[in-house]
Amino acid sequence: MIPGKDATVDKSAVQKEKFGTFSLFDIEHFLRRLVTNWYWFVLMFFIGYGVSWFYGKYYAQNIYSSSLSLSISNNTASYFTPNQSINFIWGQGGNQDGIYLKKMLLSRSHNEFLVQELNLFVNYQTKGFIKSTYLDKDDSPVFLEVDKKHLQQVNYPITIIPKGGNSYEVVLPEEGQSTHLYSYDFEGFQDIGSFARPANKIIRVNEWYTSPNLRFRLVPNPKTTSIKLENIIVSLSTVNDAVNSIVGSVGVDFDKEINSIMIISKTGYNLNSTVNFLNKSVAELQKKRFNDKNTVDKNTENYLKESLEGIRKKLDSSGAVLNYLKTSEKLYDIDNRDEKSLTQIKDLEAKKADILSKMTSLNSIRNTISTQNFDKMISSSAAGFDDGLFSASVSELKALYLKRRELASIYTPNSEPMKEINRLISEAKQNSTGSLRNIYTVYTDQLNKIDRQVAEANSELSTYPEKQRKYLDAERGYNMIEATYNSLLSRQNESKMRLATNQSDMSVIDPAKNLGQAPIGPNVKGTKMAIIGGLLSLPFVFILIGGLLDSRIRSIKELLSVTKIPLLGVIGNNTNENMLTVLDHPKSSVSEAFRGIRANMRFLATEDGKSKVILITSSVGGEGKTYVSINLASVLGLSDKKTILLGMDLRKPKIFGDFNIDNNHGISNYLTGEVDIDQIINKTKIPNLDVATSGPIPPNPSELLMSDRNFKLIEELKTRYDFIIIDSPPVGLVADSYDLMKYSDANLYIVRHEYTEKYMLKMITEKYHNDEIKHLGFVYNDYIVKQGYGYGYGYGYGYGYGYGYGYFDEDKNYKEPLLIKIRNFVKMYLDKKSQ
Numbered sequence: 001m002i003p004g005k006d007a008t009v010d011k012s013a014v015q016k017e018k019f020g021t022f023s024l025f026d027i028e029h030f031l032r033r034l035v036t037n038w039y040w041f042v043l044m045f046f047i048g049y050g051v052s053w054f055y056g057k058y059y060a061q062n063i064y065s066s067s068l069s070l071s072i073s074n075n076t077a078s079y080f081t082p083n084q085s086i087n088f089i090w091g092q093g094g095n096q097d098g099i100y101l102k103k104m105l106l107s108r109s110h111n112e113f114l115v116q117e118l119n120l121f122v123n124y125q126t127k128g129f130i131k132s133t134y135l136d137k138d139d140s141p142v143f144l145e146v147d148k149k150h151l152q153q154v155n156y157p158i159t160i161i162p163k164g165g166n167s168y169e170v171v172l173p174e175e176g177q178s179t180h181l182y183s184y185d186f187e188g189f190q191d192i193g194s195f196a197r198p199a200n201k202i203i204r205v206n207e208w209y210t211s212p213n214l215r216f217r218l219v220p221n222p223k224t225t226s227i228k229l230e231n232i233i234v235s236l237s238t239v240n241d242a243v244n245s246i247v248g249s250v251g252v253d254f255d256k257e258i259n260s261i262m263i264i265s266k267t268g269y270n271l272n273s274t275v276n277f278l279n280k281s282v283a284e285l286q287k288k289r290f291n292d293k294n295t296v297d298k299n300t301e302n303y304l305k306e307s308l309e310g311i312r313k314k315l316d317s318s319g320a321v322l323n324y325l326k327t328s329e330k331l332y333d334i335d336n337r338d339e340k341s342l343t344q345i346k347d348l349e350a351k352k353a354d355i356l357s358k359m360t361s362l363n364s365i366r367n368t369i370s371t372q373n374f375d376k377m378i379s380s381s382a383a384g385f386d387d388g389l390f391s392a393s394v395s396e397l398k399a400l401y402l403k404r405r406e407l408a409s410i411y412t413p414n415s416e417p418m419k420e421i422n423r424l425i426s427e428a429k430q431n432s433t434g435s436l437r438n439i440y441t442v443y444t445d446q447l448n449k450i451d452r453q454v455a456e457a458n459s460e461l462s463t464y465p466e467k468q469r470k471y472l473d474a475e476r477g478y479n480m481i482e483a484t485y486n487s488l489l490s491r492q493n494e495s496k497m498r499l500a501t502n503q504s505d506m507s508v509i510d511p512a513k514n515l516g517q518a519p520i521g522p523n524v525k526g527t528k529m530a531i532i533g534g535l536l537s538l539p540f541v542f543i544l545i546g547g548l549l550d551s552r553i554r555s556i557k558e559l560l561s562v563t564k565i566p567l568l569g570v571i572g573n574n575t576n577e578n579m580l581t582v583l584d585h586p587k588s589s590v591s592e593a594f595r596g597i598r599a600n601m602r603f604l605a606t607e608d609g610k611s612k613v614i615l616i617t618s619s620v621g622g623e624g625k626t627y628v629s630i631n632l633a634s635v636l637g638l639s640d641k642k643t644i645l646l647g648m649d650l651r652k653p654k655i656f657g658d659f660n661i662d663n664n665h666g667i668s669n670y671l672t673g674e675v676d677i678d679q680i681i682n683k684t685k686i687p688n689l690d691v692a693t694s695g696p697i698p699p700n701p702s703e704l705l706m707s708d709r710n711f712k713l714i715e716e717l718k719t720r721y722d723f724i725i726i727d728s729p730p731v732g733l734v735a736d737s738y739d740l741m742k743y744s745d746a747n748l749y750i751v752r753h754e755y756t757e758k759y760m761l762k763m764i765t766e767k768y769h770n771d772e773i774k775h776l777g778f779v780y781n782d783y784i785v786k787q788g789y790g791y792g793y794g795y796g797y798g799y800g801y802g803y804g805y806g807y808f809d810e811d812k813n814y815k816e817p818l819l820i821k822i823r824n825f826v827k828m829y830l831d832k833k834s835q
Contacts, residue, residue: 019765022551022562022758029554030547040539048532056528058130062519064271068278069255069509070262072101098259101506102252104285105264109399111246112239114281121184121242122146125233132233134269136276141225142168142205142218144234150215151181151190152236160218160232166205168218172198177213186410187239246277261509267521271514278512286506300379303364304492307357311485318478345454350483352450357484358384359443366436369429374398382491383439390435397428553756556780563765566604568748568777569597571628573784579627579658582634583686594628594635597748597779604746604775613714613724615744616779619732619760623752624781626654629727632748637689641722644681644690648740649729650701653694659684666695670713671704677716690721701729705736714743732760738773747776753783 104110115121122144124135137143142160146152156178159171179192198211208217237245249268255261264282266274361383368377380390404421411417553559560567572590574581582591601614616632618625626649633645647655648667656663661682669675680692698704717724726744728737741747749764767773 019562019564019769021762022558025548026550026555026558028557029550030543033543033547034540037539037543041536044535044539045532048535049528051535052528052531055531056524060522060524060527061134061269063267063269063521064274064517065265065267065520066271066274066278066512066514066517067263067265067510068282068512070101070264070282071507071509072098072260072262098254098262101262104395105252105281106247106250108243108247110281110285111243111250114277114284115239115242115246117284118280119143119145120246120277121237121239123235123237125235126229126231127233134273135229135232136270136272138221138223138272138276139225139227139229139270140232141221141229142232143221144216145219146184146236147208147215147217148184150210151183151192151213152215153178153213154182154236154238154241156213156235158214158216158234160234162229162232163202166220167202168205169200169202170209171200172211172214179213181213182236182238184239186406188410250281266512271517275512275514282506282508289506295375296377296379299376300382301492303361303378303382304488307360308485308488308492311481311488315478315481315485318474318481321474321478346479348450348454349480352447352454353480353484354384354487355443355446355450357487358382359440362436362440362443366433369394369397369432369436372401374401381494385439390432393428393431393435397425397432400425400428551758552754553751553758553761554754556783559751559761559778559780563761563768563778565749565765565768566777568600568604568779569593570780570783571597571624573782574627579630580634581627582631582638586638591631591635594631597628597632598635598639600777601746604777612718612722613726613744614746614748615726615728615737615740616748616750617728617737618730618750618752619756619764620730621652621733623730623750623756625649625730625750626727628748628750628779628781629725630655630658633689633691633723633725634686636723636725637684637686640688642688642720643723643725644692644717644721645725645727646692646717647694647727648705648736649727650694650698650704651729651734653697655691655727656693659691661691661693663693663695666693667710667713668695668698668701668704670695671707671709672698673709677713702734702736702739706739711743731764738767741773745775747773748779749776750779750781752781755782 119137122137124137124140125132126135127133141162144158144160156176157173161169161171163169174197177195177197179194180189181192182189192212195212198213201209203209203218205218205220208215246266249266251265251267253263253265255263264278266278268274268277361378364378365380365383368374374394377394400421404418404425407417407421556567556570571593574590576584578584581588582594585591614632616625616629629645633643636643645655646667647653650668653663653666655661656666659682665675666680670677670680680695682691682693684691704710714724726740728740731737751761764773764776768776
């Protein structure tokens with residue numbers, strides 16, 4: 001952008017604040033870097049693909065799932081079933097039996113029973129070249145049977161290598177033996193003395209292997225295995241770890257349409273293991289449930305039988321009293337008998353008798369819990385209720401009492417395990433007795449209501465004579481005992497029928513099977529995509545962070561849009577060893593760029609149309625200020641314009657070296673009065689170009705540059721030369737250049753590509769738009785074409801880049817970037833098509 005003299009720029013207060021303020025993130029440069037660093041993305045993709053392939057092939061352990069569907073009937077609650085935490089899962093629409101059974105399947109005691117019964121604390125694997133594969137117990141030709149009386153080291157891999165026949169070599173790790181050993185007898189750890197690593201040993205089937213930290217034997221698998229294994233790796237775990245692992249991998253859900261159907265699932269690393277566990281778990285539960293159910297029903301039958309015998313005696317006694325009154329007192333025929341009231345009282349007292357009978361059974365259950373005599377527990381149906389939650393709490397309490405007896409043989413009463421088990425027992429007691437209290441309260445309320453109704457009915461009989469009321473009381477007593485007897489008799493018949501027809505209240509609809517189910521995890525595909533995506537994101541993130549942290553000028557478009565300062569030209573990268581590019585390579589694109597700047601300087605001309613004094617500065621050193629000064633002066637000198645180059649960067653003189661000029665006498669000497677003006681002017685091989693070097697570095701450069709003698713020097717040179725080029729100090733370091741701009745007609749500010757910091761342009765931009773500096777223009781230096789970006793500025797600024805490189809004879813070694821080649825090829829192809 002090179003505005004003409006009449007061009008105007010909005011310089012309102014708000015707009016001025018925006019000038020010189022660069023955006024935090026340059027999206028164009030970010031996208032450019034993404035494209036130019038494409039090879040990193042390709043490399044990361046192949047690395048990610050290789051890592052993900054290795055992960056899927058040799059590392060990822062497949063997770064399988066099998067399921068079993070189970071139908072449950074009503075009233076499955078039992079007091080002798082395994083326990084679990086009392087925290088129930090609500091929301092199953094009143095399916096208490098299903099909830100209770102779910103609780104049992106996930107209970108610790110049930111799964112601990114399976115772990116002990118099936119030796120599930122023994123884990124089998126086999127190892128290939130890299131990857132280990134989990135085995136089902138039945139996949140191994142031999143089973144490892146531990147001596148539970150001997151201390152064992154857990155989580156310690158035991159390698160068993162077949163040696164032919166019935167012989168196997170036992171190989172233990174080179175290190176890792178521990179003195180902290182586990183006892184399967186009391187399920188706790190015990191420390192022993194240190195010992196050396198047990199040596200490898202070949203043993204035969206059924207032969208005991210004994211070492212300080214292990215004792216086991218190999219038992220042959222009764223089933224013939226089809227898998228030939230080169231090694232079997234066995235590791236032991238504690239019972240607690242095995243139980244926790246099982247409970248965490250078992251899931252129980254209810255069918256959405258029929259909530260009495262349960263779907264039991266298990267996940268694991270071996271499909272056969274999940275299938276076998278589910279079938280064995282349900283089979284063991286069915287067996288135990290059936291036995292427990294029979295025990296409870298027998299206890300109930302005996303309880304009811306004893307109760308009936310007692311009630312029978314009361315009934316006979318009450319009947320005898322009633323007969324006596326009929327025969328002796330002749331009261332069997334009462335005049336004006338109120339049959340309606342008597343029938344109402346009879347019905348109410350029958351209900352009362354039934355409730356009292358149930359409350360008696362409730363008290364029996366409560367006493368059983370209180371005395372911990374669970375072997376005598378009767379069914380809750382004898383007390384007139386079936387509550388699966390109450391049954392579960394009783395089951396919990398029974399299991400906790402058993403556990404406390406086990407722990408009492410190991411721990412002291414005040415130990416933490418005993419305190420914890422006592423706390424759990426207290427909670428279970430509260431849950432069970434709380435349920436009984438609630439039911440007892442319901443029965444009490446019903447009795448009170450019946451008593452009030454009976455009292456109201458009795459008021460109707462108050463008119464009878466005393467003898468007749470005595471007979472009616474005896475008759476009512478007999479009816480009440482008879483109702484109790486009939487209620488107990490009915491419940492006894494139900495109990496006998498249930499005992500006679502007892503069968504499992506659980507039936508398997510679909511057993512668990514190995515149908516070649518595909519693994520459900522891990523999500524290898526998703527993991528592969530995550531690995532590849534993660535590695536691809538690394539260069540993206542690095543480039544993004546670099547873009548956020550990068551504060552250098554990298555875009556001509558952004559530079560012009562932010563500063564609103566004219567751009568005079570763009571200089572390409574100087575590949576020469578010295579800075580005399582225009583002199584040594586006059587036909588290069590860089591030399592042509594300086595000619596373009598010479599032409600564009602007319603836009604910075606003063607009111608008289610001339611710009612004799614041209615000051616060149618920059619933000620800091622290293623941006624090419626001296627390089628531009630030398631070559632711009634060379635271009636002007638070659639165009640038959642009498643030109644002098646002044647080295648006024650007194651702190652860091654440079655010009656003399658490129659022109660092979662002695663710097664012993666220069667501008668600093670003239671300004672101090674040591675020499676006259678003619679002594680500091682040096683001729684060059686260009687007839688119209690003279691150079692005045694800086695001279696020795698003075699102690700007071702700023703004062704010398706601001707002196708009247710320096711002003712007179714410039715005024716004198718203006719009479720001798722057409723152009724005066726001043727190579728001034730960088731304004732980002734010292735203020736000398738701002739003072740020198742008072743004498744200049746045009747000011748060139750050098751911005752170096754990917755070198756100049758954005759914040760350094762804030763001051764010069766503000767001064768320009770505040771009219772403190774006039775006739776200012778940018779020169780963009782050291783621009784390197786990267787994959788064609790920057791296209792569009794080439795011809796306008798003197799073939800600086802883009803099209804310029806490769807066009808001139810001295811640029812024949814220039815290699816076009818890939819995107820430029822593609823762009824030119826496509827353009828050429830389209831031009832041919834259009835012809």
